[in-house]
Amino acid sequence: MFKILKKSKISNARLGIIKTPHGELKTPIFMPDATRGVIKHLGAQDLNNLGLECLVANTLHLFLRPGTKLIKRAGGLHDFMDWQKPILTDSGGYQVFSLIHKNKNNGRIIDLGAIFKSPLNGAEIKMTPELSIKIQFALGADIMVCFDDCPPNGYSDKMLSASVERTIKWAKRCKREYDKQAKSLKNNKKPLLFAVIQGGDNLELRKRCSEELIKIGFDGFGFGARHVDESGNFLAEALKYTADKIPENKLRFGLGIGLPEDIVKSIKLGYDMFDCVIPTREGRHGKLFLFNCHAGAKRSGAIASQDSIGRSDQSVGAPSGMTNNFYETINITNAKFAKDFSPINRFSKLPEPRRYSKAYLNYLFKIKEPLALRLASLNNLEFYFNMISEIGELIKKDKF
RNA sequence: UCCCGGGUAGCGCAGCGGUAGCGCAGCUCGCUGUUAACGAGUUGGUCGUCGGUUCGAAUCCGACCCCGGGAG
Numbered sequence: 001m002f003k004i005l006k007k008s009k010i011s012n013a014r015l016g017i018i019k020t021p022h023g024e025l026k027t028p029i030f031m032p033d034a035t036r037g038v039i040k041h042l043g044a045q046d047l048n049n050l051g052l053e054c055l056v057a058n059t060l061h062l063f064l065r066p067g068t069k070l071i072k073r074a075g076g077l078h079d080f081m082d083w084q085k086p087i088l089t090d091s092g093g094y095q096v097f098s099l100i101h102k103n104k105n106n107g108r109i110i111d112l113g114a115i116f117k118s119p120l121n122g123a124e125i126k127m128t129p130e131l132s133i134k135i136q137f138a139l140g141a142d143i144m145v146c147f148d149d150c151p152p153n154g155y156s157d158k159m160l161s162a163s164v165e166r167t168i169k170w171a172k173r174c175k176r177e178y179d180k181q182a183k184s185l186k187n188n189k190k191p192l193l194f195a196v197i198q199g200g201d202n203l204e205l206r207k208r209c210s211e212e213l214i215k216i217g218f219d220g221f222g223f224g225a226r227h228v229d230e231s232g233n234f235l236a237e238a239l240k241y242t243a244d245k246i247p248e249n250k251l252r253f254g255l256g257i258g259l260p261e262d263i264v265k266s267i268k269l270g271y272d273m274f275d276c277v278i279p280t281r282e283g284r285h286g287k288l289f290l291f292n293c294h295a296g297a298k299r300s301g302a303i304a305s306q307d308s309i310g311r312s313d314q315s316v317g318a319p320s321g322m323t324n325n326f327y328e329t330i331n332i333t334n335a336k337f338a339k340d341f342s343p344i345n346r347f348s349k350l351p352e353p354r355r356y357s358k359a360y361l362n363y364l365f366k367i368k369e370p371l372a373l374r375l376a377s378l379n380n381l382e383f384y385f386n387m388i389s390e391i392g393e394l395i396k397k398d399k400f
Numbered sequence: 401u402c403c404c405g406g407g408u409a410g411c412g413c414a415g416c417g418g419u420a421g422c423g424c425a426g427c428u429c430g431c432u433g434u435u436a437a438c439g440a441g442u443u444g445g446u447c448g449u450c451g452g453u454u455c456g457a458a459u460c461c462g463a464c465c466c467c468g469g470g471a472g
Contacts, residue, residue: 285431
């Protein structure tokens with residue numbers, strides 16, 4: 001169940017609340033990816049300390065290993081990973097793109113679903129809409145996503161159209177399976193079910209896909225496939241068009257979005273939920289996200305005025321507050337940090353980024369010490385968390 | 401003092417007659433519903449010094465200077 005608490009007077013942004021079997025979620029929300037049932041290098045206690053409210057786990061990955069039988073035996077994914085707040089499970093639809101579309105050797109798409117070659121042992125796995133939903137129930141997900149066909153950039157309209165039709169057909173089957181599984185559950189134990197709108201940058205196809213999916217009836221709708229073009233430019237038109245098609249009382253999920261500025265833009269278009277590997281993966285690769293201005297009105301103003309032009313520049317060393325960008329990224333592995341004994345982030349609410357120096361983190365990366373990956377992940381997740389929190393405050397005041 | 405190794409990019413090394421490469425480090429870029437603690441690109445060197453042989457020397461010869469190891 002979703003309820004809008006407040007709509008911004010200056011954009012389509014809104015504040016809302018989602019009721020799930022594992023508690024309530026405030027939107028807008030950023031949900032980090034715990035694809036395999038873990039935010040790499042962090043434990044549930046870390047996630048609680050960060051204040052995170054919801055994670056995204058992956059149906060296909062968890063099905064392959066450790067398998068639903070084992071997770072059921074553990075009492076469900078929440079107990080297995082000791083995370084008692086909501087979990088959203090992605091359906092495996094993205095893997096149709098990331099595995100099959102990127103490399104035909106990894107599987108193929110059939111009418112019934114998709115055949116994946118397991119990256120673990122090469123065994124063929126037939127993923128169907130029904131199986132995806134069954135797995136998501138077995139995992140104990142709070143929010144489920146329909147199995148969809150996520151196409152790559154550059155698909156012809158004909159191919160995109162086929163992927164849209166397949167996505168609609170599969171969504172119907174997901175819904176049917178969901179109804180079957182959820183029938184016996186009490187209302188407050190029923191998970192939410194989302195569908196994913198495909199169609200690439202073709203607005204006609206986005207229209208068709210959204211209208212058909214809305215007819216079927218879901219709790220929320222995702223913007224599927226790439227939200228940026230090959231050069232990384234935000235596909236504002238398709239994002240806006242699709243958001244406007246989704247009924248106001250339904251949740252809007254920007255799957256895989258993204259860079260901080262892309263999230264800012266998407267919230268202004270009316271999207272409520274986001275997940276992305278950027279904070280964790282780029283952290284592991286040595287990139288740290290840091291606010292340019294450290295607190296107060298100046299930073300809020302910078303976030304609110306981040307507009308829809310271009311990507312973030314690498315404004316390392318740029319004078320704070322002088323650019324429209326509200327943040328900067330640094331590559332902590334650069335040698336210039338080897339002697340920088342300032343804290344990773346002296347404004348962090350966590351002790352680690354506040355106490356450990358950049359020089360130490362640089363050194364930890366150099367010796368390939370896993371603690372480096374943990375510290376970078378903590379820093380970046382806190383950045384994303386703070387960014388979303390501040391946006392929420394701004395919406396409350398009609399400043400966003 | 402003698403004998404044996406060795407001195408080539410910041411470091412570790414390859415090349416052993418046709419005017420220099422590799423790894424690491426450095427630097428730059430990428431990563432967007434995670435097959436990713438990953439991937440791509442790239443800057444550095446009158447090859448210890450001086451002379452000789454040769455059309456041509458990092459490569460062959462001589463002397464010297466350094467650094468190891470051994471003998472005395």
